Amino acid sequence: MLLVCELCRMLRHLDEEIGLMSFFLCVQCDLVMNLSAADRCAFVKNTPDCSMEDGFISYLRVAFCLLPPNLVPLTITLCVRPVCVCVWIVFMKKHFCPNLSAISTSLHLTHNVAGVTFLALGNGAPDIFSAIAAFSHPHTAGLAVGALFGAGIFVTTIVAGSVALVKPFAVASRPFLRDVIFYMVAVFWTFFMLYRGTTTLSEILGYLALYVVYVLTVIISAYIYNRQKHSMNSSVLSEYRPLLPYSESTGKILLTSLNPIDSRKWRRKSWSWRVLKVLKTPLEVLLLLCIPVVDPDKEDKNWRRPLNCLHLITAPLVCVLVFQSGKYVDYMIQGQFPLWVLILLLGLFLSAIVFCTTTNDCPPKYQPVFALLGFVVSAVLISAAASEVVSLLHMLGVVLSLSNTVLGLTLLAWGNSIGDCFSDITIARQGYPRMAISACFGGIIFNMLFGVGLGCLLQMLKTHSFVQFELEGLLTWVLAGSLGLSLVLSFVIVPLGRFHLGRAYGIFLLVFYVIFLLIALLTEFGKIH
Numbered sequence: 368m369l370l371v372c373e374l375c376r377m378l379r380h381l382d383e384e385i386g387l388m389s390f391f392l393c394v395q396c397d398l399v400m401n402l403s404a405a406d407r408c409a410f411v412k413n414t415p416d417c418s419m420e421d422g423f424i425s426y427l428r429v430a431f432c433l434l435p436p437n438l439v440p441l442t443i444t445l446c447v448r449p450v451c452v453c454v455w456i457v458f459m460k461k462h463f464c465p466n467l468s469a470i471s472t473s474l475h476l477t478h479n480v481a482g483v484t485f486l487a488l489g490n491g492a493p494d495i496f497s498a499i500a501a502f503s504h505p506h507t508a509g510l511a512v513g514a515l516f517g518a519g520i521f522v523t524t525i526v527a528g529s530v531a532l533v534k535p536f537a538v539a540s541r542p543f544l545r546d547v548i549f550y551m552v553a554v555f556w557t558f559f560m561l562y563r564g565t566t567t568l569s570e571i572l573g574y575l576a577l578y579v580v581y582v583l584t585v586i587i588s589a590y591i592y593n594r595q596k597h598s599m600n601s602s603v604l605s606e607y608r609p610l611l612p613y614s615e616s617t618g619k620i621l622l623t624s625l626n627p628i629d630s631r632k633w634r635r636k637s638w639s640w641r642v643l644k645v646l647k648t649p650l651e652v653l654l655l656l657c658i659p660v661v662d663p664d665k666e667d668k669n670w671r672r673p674l675n676c677l678h679l680i681t682a683p684l685v686c687v688l689v690f691q692s693g694k695y696v697d698y699m700i701q702g703q704f705p706l707w708v709l710i711l712l713l714g715l716f717l718s719a720i721v722f723c724t725t726t727n728d729c730p731p732k733y734q735p736v737f738a739l740l741g742f743v744v745s746a747v748l749i750s751a752a753a754s755e756v757v758s759l760l761h762m763l764g765v766v767l768s769l770s771n772t773v774l775g776l777t778l779l780a781w782g783n784s785i786g787d788c789f790s791d792i793t794i795a796r797q798g799y800p801r802m803a804i805s806a807c808f809g810g811i812i813f814n815m816l817f818g819v820g821l822g823c824l825l826q827m828l829k830t831h832s833f834v835q836f837e838l839e840g841l842l843t844w845v846l847a848g849s850l851g852l853s854l855v856l857s858f859v860i861v862p863l864g865r866f867h868l869g870r871a872y873g874i875f876l877l878v879f880y881v882i883f884l885l886i887a888l889l890t891e892f893g894k895i896h
Contacts (some may be wrong), residue, residue, distance in 0.1 A: 379429070396765050398433065408432040417765075423693060423755065426762040432874055451517040466745065469661035469738035474587075481694045492782075494518060498818030499825060507822075512561060515818050516846040517780030519554070519811045520883060526788045526809045528876030531868040534795040538804055540866045541588065544858070546808035549581045551854045553815050560845045565833050571823045620727055627651040657685045658745055661738035670730035675737055676722045682716035699852040721790045773891050776846065777884070804868070842890050849883040 396417040399410050411417045411431045418425070449567045470476075498511045511887065560566045615623070627648055633641065659678040662669040687695050688705050698706040725731050764774040791803040856879070864872065889895045 374758060380864045397425070399427075399765060403566040420509075424758070425487070426758050427765060430762055430766065430888070435606075435829065440577050443458065464486060465660050465662045465669070466738045469663045469735060472663045473735035475556050494814040495818050495821065498814070511775075511822060512557065512819065512848055513843055514775035514780050515815050516554075516557075516843075516850050518784045519550075519815060520850050520853060520880065521780050521784045522807050522811050523857070524549075524876040524880035524883075526784065526791050528873040528880075529788065529792050530795045530800055530803045530807065531876070532870050532874030533792055534798075534800040534803075535680075535867070535869040536800040537865075537867045539801060539863070541745055542585070542794075542801075542805060543808075543861060543866065545584060545588070546805065546812070547854055547858050549584075549852065550629070550808055550812050550815075551858070553577060553812055554847070554851055554854065557807060557815060557819060558851070561843065561847065565835050566823055567833060568824075570829055575820040575824070578820075579812060581812060581816075596873065615727065617673050617727060620671055621677075624671040624674040625652055625655050627655065654748075657681045658748075659737040659741040667728075668730050668734055670725045672722070672725055676718040678740065679718040679721060680711065682740050683710045683714050685744055685749050690747055693775070773888070776842070776887055776891075777877065800868075805893075841895075842887060845883075845890050846854060849882040849886075853879055853883075 393628070396414055399407050399417070402410055408428075408431050414838050417427050426847075438555050494515065497514060552576075554576070559571065628644065633644075655674070656677065658681065659675055660669055684707060687710050695706055698707055700709065720733070791807060794800075795803040853869075853876075857876075859871065860875070861868065886895065
C-alpha cells in the first residue's frame with residue numbers, strides 16, 4: 368500500500384513538472400509583465416519564446432535578472448538610442464559609402480544600378496535575416512510579412528521624404544517609374560498570397576525570378592542610356608600630378624591612417640562636437656583597423672600600404688568572429704583545427720605578399736579587391752549591429768507589453784530600416800540623391816522578394832509542405848493597403864510635378880506616414896473595427 372501511494376505521489380509530481388514545462392513552451396514572452404518582479408527572471412529563463420537566437424547579449428535576461436526592477440526603464444532609455452544612432456552613422460558615413468562608390472566605379476556601374484544592387488544588398492541584410500528567421504516558425508510567418516510591409520512604408524515615406532528634404536532634385540523619370548511599377552507588382556503579388564493564405568513552390572520561384580528580371584531591366588536600361596550618352600558626347604580626361612611627390616615612412620603612414628581626428632576641423636568645431644568626437648574615437652579606430660576603405664575621389668584612392676596589409680589579417684577574422692553572432696568562433700575543421708586560426712594564417716600569408724610586392728606611393732591594380740573586402744566586412748558588421756538593435760527593440764516591446772503585430776509594424780520595421788535611413792540620407796548629402804532614391808526602392812524590392820521568397824523556400828524545403836500564413840486581423844490589410852496607396856500616389860504625383868522631388872513632396876510623404884501610423888495603432892487597440 369505504501370508503495371502504491373509513493374508511486375502515485377511520484378506520478379503527480381512528474382505530471383506537475385510536465386505541465387509546467389508545457390506551460391513554458393506554450394506561453395509568449397510578453398506575459399512576463401503580468402508576473403511579480405521576483406518571478407520574472409525564472410519566467411524569462413524557462414520560456415523558449417524569450418530566448419533570442421540573434422545577438423551576442425540576451426537583453427531580456429539583463430533587464431529582468433541582472434538589473435533591479437526600478438532601473439529597467441532607465442536602462443532601456445539610455446541603451447536603445449545610442450545603438451540606433453551612433454553605430455549606423457559611423458558605419459554608413461565613413462566605411463560603407465566610399466567602398467560602395469569604389470565598387471560601382473570599378474565595375475563602371477551607374478548610380479541607379481549601384482543603388483539597386485550593392486546598396487540594396489547592404490541595406491537589406493538585416494531585413495533578410497529577420498524574415499528568414501521569422502519564416503522558420505509557421506505562426507510568425509504573418510509577422511515577417513507585416514514587418515516587411517512596415518519597413519516598406521517606412522522607407523518609401525520617411526526615408527524617401529528625408530532624401531527629398533535634404534537634397535531636392537529632379538529624379539530620372541524612367542528609372543523612377545520602373546522601380547515603382549516593379550515594387551507595386553511585388554506588393555500586390557504578396558497581397559494575393561496573403562489573401563489566399565498559402566503559397567506554392569512555383570509561386571515562390573517566380574517571386575525570386577521577379578527580382579532577377581528587375582536587376583536585368585536596370586542593367587539593360589543603363590547600358591542603352593550609356594550608349595546614347597557616349598554617342599552624343601565626347602569626354603576629355605584630365606589628371607593632376609604633383610610636381611614633387613612626398614614620401615612618408617611606413618610607420619608614420621600607419622599612425623596617420625589610424626588617427627580619425629582632423630586637426631583643422633578640430634580647431635573650427637564647437638566644444639560639444641569635440642566631446643562627441645572623443646567619445647566616438649575608440650570605435651572609429653577599431654573600425655579603421657578592421658575595414659579597408661577605398662575612396663575613388665582621392666588621387667591615391669586612399670591607399671595606405673601598412674594599414675591595408677593589416678586589413679588582410681583583421682577583416683577576415685572579424686567576419687568569422689562576428690558572423691551570425693559568433694556562431695563560428697568555436698568551429699573546428701574536422702574537429703581538430705580551429706577555423707579562426709586557419710583564417711589568421713591565410714591573412715598573414717596574403718599580408719606578407721602584398722607588403723613585399725607594393726610600395727607606399729603607388730596603389731596596386733587590384734586595389735578594388737580591398738573595396739570589395741571592405742564592403743563585405745561592413746555588411747557583416749551592419750548585420751551584427753542590426754541584430755543587437757532588433758534584440759534591444761524586442762526587449763522594449765516586451766517591457767512595454769506591445770503585441771507582435773505592433774512590434775513588427777513599428778519597432779522591428781524601424782530597427783531594420785535605420786540603416787536604410789542613414790545610408791540613403793548620407794549618400795544624398797554627398798551629392799548622389801538619385802542613387803539614394805534608387806536604393807529606397809531597390810532595397811525594399813530586394814527585401815520583400817528575397818525576404819519572403821527565401822524565407823518561404825527554406826520553410827518548404829524544411830517541412831516539405833506549403834507555407835501557411837496566419838494573419839493577425841485587420842491590421843495586416845491596413846499595412847498592405849497603405850503601402851499600395853503610397854506607391855500609387857507617388858506614381859501619380861511625381862509625374863504631375865515633372866519628376867521634381869522637392870521639399871513639398873518630402874513633407875507629404877512624412878505626413879502620410881504619420882497618418883498611416885495613427886490609423887494602424889487605432890486599429891490595433893480596437894478603436895477602428
